[in-house]
Amino acid sequence: xxxxxxxxxxxxxxxxxxxxxxxxxxxxxxxxxxxxxxxxxxxxxxxxxxxxxxxxxxxxxxxxxxxxxxxxxxxxxxxxxxxxxxxxxxxxxxxxxxxxxxxxxxxxxxxxxxxxxxxxxxxxxxxxxxxxxxxxxxxxxxxxxxxxxxxxxxxxxxxxxxxxxxxxxxxxxxxxxxxxxxxxxxxxxxxxxxxxxxxxxxxxxxxxxxxxxxxxxxxxxxxxxxxxxxxxxxxxxxxxxxxxxxxxxxxxxxxxxxx
Numbered sequence: 675x676x677x678x679x680x681x682x683x684x685x686x687x688x689x690x691x692x693x694x695x696x697x698x699x700x701x702x703x704x705x706x707x708x709x710x711x712x713x714x715x716x717x718x719x720x721x722x723x724x725x726x727x728x729x730x731x732x733x734x735x736x737x738x739x740x741x742x743x744x745x746x747x748x749x750x751x752x753x754x755x756x757x758x759x760x761x762x763x764x765x766x767x768x769x770x771x772x773x774x775x776x777x778x779x780x781x782x783x784x785x786x787x788x789x790x791x792x793x794x795x796x797x798x799x800x801x802x803x804x805x806x807x808x809x810x811x812x813x814x815x816x817x818x819x820x821x822x823x824x825x826x827x828x829x830x831x832x833x834x835x836x837x838x839x840x841x842x843x844x845x846x847x848x849x850x851x852x853x854x855x856x857x858x859x860x861x862x863x864x865x866x867x868x869x870x871x872x873x874x875x876x877x878x879x880x881x882x883x884x885x886x887x888x889x890x891x892x893x894x895x896x897x898x899x900x901x902x903x904x905x906x907x908x909x910x911x912x913x914x915x916x917x918x919x920x921x922x923x924x925x926x927x928x929x930x931x932x933x
Contacts, residue, residue, distance in 0.1 A: 681707070684718050686725025687753050693731035694752065694776075695744070701753040705912045709885055709919050710761050720757045727783055730827060734779055737825040741817040742807055743774070749861060749889060751917055752780040758885050759784030764856020765791050768848065770841045770872055771861035771889075772797035773814035775823030781859075782830045794835040794852070796844045797822045798862070841868070845875050854881040864893040873901045884922040892916040 683691075683701040691699045701724075706717045724731075738744075755777055759767060767785065772778055772795050785791040799822050802808065802815040816824065822838060823831070837844045841862050849855070858876045860869055869888055880886065888898050898918050902909040906926030911918050 687721040690724040695735040698750040749777040756780045769859040774825040860888040864890040866895040866897040869894040869897040887919040
C-alpha cells in the first residue's frame with residue numbers, strides 16, 4: 675500500500691475516544707487503511723472529523739452511566755464505523771444487534787455527515803432483571819425503563835430504520851426490500867450457525883466494495899473465515915481482538931465446484 679505513513683490516530687479521534695470513556699475505542703488506523711485500501715493519511719483525515727462530535731460522545735457516555743454502565747456496552751470500534759461509512763458513502767447500512775446503540779449512533783453520525791444513506795438496524799433485546807446488572811447477566815441487557823438504542827441522543831434518531839424482533843425473520847425481509855447494502859455489521863447472536871445465516875442472507879445484495887464486519891468472532895468459530903474464502907476476500911482482524919472485516923468484490927467470488 676502506498677503512503678504508509680504513521681498509523682497513529684489523530685488527536686481529534688483520541689479526544690472523542692476519551693469522551694466515550696473506554697480506552698478500547700482507540701481508532702485502529704492500520705485496520706481501516708487495509709479494509710478501505712486507502713493510505714493511512716486519508717484515514718486520519720476522516721478520523722479528524724470525529725473531533726466535531728466530542729459533545730455527542732460525552733452525552734452518550736453520560737446516558738450509559740445513568741443506566742448503570744461505567745463505559746459503553748460491547749462494541750469497541752465506533753470511530754472506525756464512522757470512518758468506514760464516511761469513506762464508502764453507502765446508500766444502505768445494515769446492522770444486527772443494537773443494545774445501547776453506540777455503534778448505531780456513530781453510523782448515524784457518518785450518514786448525517788454524508789447527507790445520504792439510511793441505517794437499518796435489527797435488535798432482539800434482553801432485559802436485566804434488577805435495577806443493577808447482575809454478575810451473570812449480559813452487559814448488553816437493557817436497564818429498567820430503557821429501550822433499544824437508549825444511549826443514542828434523540829436528534830440522531832431521525833430517519834433511523836429500527837426493527838425489533840428476531841434476525842431470522844426480519845433480516846430476509848429487510849434484504850428483500852433493499853437494492854444494495856454498502857456496509858453490514860453482525861453484532862447479534864454469536865454462534866457459527868447464526869453468523870453464517872446472516873452473512874449468506876446479505877450476500878446477494880452486497881454492493882461492489884461493500885464492507886462486511888462481524889464482532890465477537892471468538893464465539894463463532896470458522897464461520898467468518900469460511901465466508902471470506904467463499905467470496906474470495908481477505909479477512910482482516912482489528913488488532914489482536916475478535917472484530918473482523920472484509921471488503922467484498924463480486925469479481926473475485928469463486929465459482930462453485932463441479933459435482
